[in-house]
Amino acid sequence: MNHDNCNHDCAQCACHNPLWNNYETSESLNHFTDSIKEYAKQLSTSESLLPTGFVMYSGGVIRPMINGSTDQVEAIGFANGKVFAVGNLSDVSAQMRALGMQPNNHLVLEENQTLLPGLIEPHVHIVPTALTMGWIDLGTFTGQHLNPDYSLDYVLNQVKQFAPEKPGDWILGTGVDPALMPFEYEGECKDSAPQLADITVIALDNLRDDNTPIFLMSASLHTAYVNTAALEQIKPFFPADEQANFVNNITEQGALQELTQISPAFNAIPTSQNLAALKHLPRYIAEIFSTANKRGVTMMYEAGMKPMMCEMLKLYRKFTPHNMRVGYAKLCESVADAEALTDFTPITEQSLAEVFQAGVKLVSDGSNQGLTGYQSEQYSCNPVNNYGIFNYSYDATEQTDSNKPNYQKMVNTIINKGWPILIHANGNHAIDIALDVFENALVGESGIYKRHRIEHCSLLSDYSAKRMQEIGISPSFLIGHVGYWGYAFEKVIFKSKSHMLDRCKTMLDLNSRITLHSDLSVSPTGPLRMMEQAVTRIMEKSPKHHVLNESECISREQALKAITYDAAWQCHVDEWVGSLAKNKLADYVILAEDPLTISDARKIRDIPVLQTWVGGKLRYQYQLFS
Template sequence: MGSNGNDHDHIQCGCHNPIWEALKHSLNPTGHLTGQPANAHGPGLETGGESIVFTHGHIYPLRNGNMDERVEALGIHAGDVVASGTLADVESRLRALGIAYRVQSLEGRTLLPGLVEPHAHIVQSCAMEDWIPVGAFDQERQRLRETYDWNWLVETLRSAPVKDPSSWILGRMVDPALMPFKKVEGGLNQLITLGCGFDEEIGNLDSIDAERPILLISASMHTAYMNSAASEAVFRKTGVKANKGLLQEREILHAIRSIPVQQQLQMLKIFKHLEDYFNTATQRGITLLYDAMMDPISRLVLDAYFLTHPRNLRIGYAAACDGSAKSLQSLPPYRPATREEAKRIYQGSVKLVSDGSNQGLTGYQSVDYCCETTPRRGNFNVCDEQQPEPQTLPVAYQTLVSKAVETGWPLMIHANGDRAIDFTLQAYAGAFKDGNGLEKRHRIEHCSLLNADSLERMNQLGVSPSFLIGHVGYWGYSFQQAIFEQRAETMLDLCKSALKHNLRISLHSDCTVTPLGPLRSMEQAVTRKMEGIRSAQSPYPVLQNPEDYPVLNAGECLTRQEALKAITYDAAWQCHAERWMGSLQDNNFADLVILEQDPLDENIPATGIRDIQVYQTWKGGQRVYQR
């Protein structure tokens, strides 16, 4: 056993996929996508939409964010909401408008605004889908695997089909932080180490296969692990020498380019994976996906995809900014997205990344991690040369944030560790001078480790948090027992405290870091159950009965209404889209989801909210999914 964080000297996360970075230039506009129009509409742009009155169920329009209102009927026409209220009033309204309509009985089901995923990664996620899935999640159930340990990893890699003996063994989403760890009383806890060149068999990838190169990308996507064969191949081709099989984000680019060309080309065949990704989203009730770090090549890929595929959901995005003056200067002049742009793909913000991931032990903290890792407090991305591990706000970071704010674009800044969040709030304050960022809806992404002072400053600055709530549900036990200990109990994902400080919050997946599923996010925010708790019996399987999971900081549990608002109305607000979606107000898009059960019904166990079946998903008055 050892630390999976040793020598983690770069600081990205799911917000920055090194696989995509290494491959995307093979798809640049001078390549085989030449000539595809950047404003392609695609065949699925709504041209009308059905005229329907929904009734005989539980209908929550969420007009103006009202979570208490429930209506008898909802009328839609030509892709928009026309009326909601009593059945008589809705039908009267449609008849007055001369609209012929049909009535659809919900048969007791629940109708809500379409669900919003405010932070995911679309094209980047799909670039790795052909790799062997070695992550901790059962993606279909959105739950942790019953057993996820070294032996499971060995068996999975060895049993994978071999198409070509000369090919590399490629795995994605491996996560040592969700494997069994060793608690050390009075010392540093130990997470499993993956790599090569050390004595223990556990974690030594050479013991799986010493001949074929093995390359595994972590779930946080900023770290890779190799066996000796892969390490030697990368060194021969690029001169990059891995430290016991460990590679950091920038070094991973060299490893990807060392993979046989045929395997690289296979990764570029992503249209089928995009189709599956979007189908999964609609099956889980999502009508708006907000990509948290869109680069120009990703946008080109999506435009090309939609030339031949229907637009079954809406896409917004934050443009990727690497912190350089060039990336800021390349931004178009800011203006709010229009309704017509929201029918296609719209830019709502700009993305910056300040630190890494807490489960990857690179979120930048004010105190040491409680487990073995180097550096001891994580990493910060934008440092002054004379201060590589800054204790005070780096001038370079203040300059970057100020210049980004000056572009006029709303910002999404990734900050996980408490010190990274503190620096980000200081930088926002310096950029706003005496102003406030509420109008632009500037955000902090993940916003994991907080305290009351940070929340009060966010309120004063008009900055809102978007929480990767899977940190509580999936990693909460590891955080509490091995990585942060007591700090996890008092600081992790303070959702309820954020609301008490009058902040508007959203819940996100950071997919593929956690699976797409707003109802799952809602459940984890309501229950704060630590799903990663393990049996004391070898091989330490994860407990399967949700009622057996302990709660992490029960005072931060949201009510069902609060959590639902965070995946609909307020999520749309954070994504600069509440003028058209996130609620079923008159003249909004008829984007809605029909569920088999009511997630607000207290008679349904909160631990089963993620299991509520989506019956239908509608976008612009057109049904895009039917169970």
């Protein structure tokens, strides 16, 4: 693999999915329209989008998170899809009876059952995730837990056992993650520096003798692993003057790298398989929403929406029950995209019944575990002289002559149109440049008013943390970097710099508001799991489950606020969701146990979600709950 700080390719990650570019066509939308209409015919006609009537809860633990407080109340009442009364039992009972509530609509929670506002995923990728759910799942997750047997051999055996449906089909896999495989050592010498597992063209060639093309996407989406049969079919999609050496070059390199190499490969995948992905897309979107409901999620924020994704989600919403609120930030990839934006339109309560835009997204670098996050110092592992990749030209004077989009001009244009901005920045150098462009564009005004964000915000120095708070930029942390990948970062990728990862406590101590996200499909959806990882900071691949930088552990109360109240604030919907104050929407969950008092914080992710309600409609019920 060859990465360097002069690479002009666009860094890929879940925020900038190279596969989706091939589906940004009206033809794709037409195919999806046919698919969603067919899918809708199979659904129950009894599903109503109207809210339920009156219901009141008391007993158990009720934490409405009003103003971000975790204080308990005795009772809460809902009517017509909204919170009608909240407070002490006698007052709420009186108000609900006056409204006409019948006695059998007063439900008493059992001792440990806990009612909370609906949990919020502030950064996911819905349609791109659904698009590859029909491929072989070669990821390391079983639910929200790591597969202890995940290894290079595990991945190769999964591929070897797979049989294509018909002649000519490719073997397509997704989720391959060398950073979660056992480390490799030079000559098997444990005294040598550990390296990430390496998947080569030759290794894939050895799996089959039938000339079936193999194409496996990495979890970070910056790399695609292929065999020679695939390379031969991809070759014609490259410029004529590059074809002669294409197969040899990629075989030596080990895999396809970045957009310029991966995008032509998608063009070579058989049309029938691409159409099959669109055919099954509605069902996989439904699975994403259903899984999220089972984990207590009532709203998801698509952090990188493109036009056809948006149209597809709007169609999905038109033909299926509203079991998930969906907001988004529109992906902006050039100065022209920024200039084409309309002026910001404030969100309304009615917006929450639709697929609504609340921001604009920029992607400045790649993935740290994919070795493409943009760093000020080179990565500690091979390849050498790798600082990651940066997607923009940056010059505060806007006079840069480059083929890359001008970063400062893009940010200035978007801010002048009034839009909140989410900037994807993983590497510490990418974060520092993001702060530069924010500070220049804001011209002394605090970014807090528009709730501008840095996404992932992975490697953060003390200086940058203080500067972020001074400028008024809030972070959203991909906390799985600590829980899932922390051990790889500590032992191989960053080593001593790994203490800078996901500095939740540092930002809270600076009076910042933080959120936690999954970056689905990078890590599994599940705010309770993210809460657990922020509280414990246990490196789950560590043989002894060591903690990564214990000083950055946050309290359960702080973590709960991050996945409810502050998540709603970052997504610009806190006027209606994220807490359960009077007149807010009836988006809430009931858990089997209280995450603030469960005896072992390492079990927070496994607390059963008993019910999930969206707008006063029951959207999930645990089968044993009655």
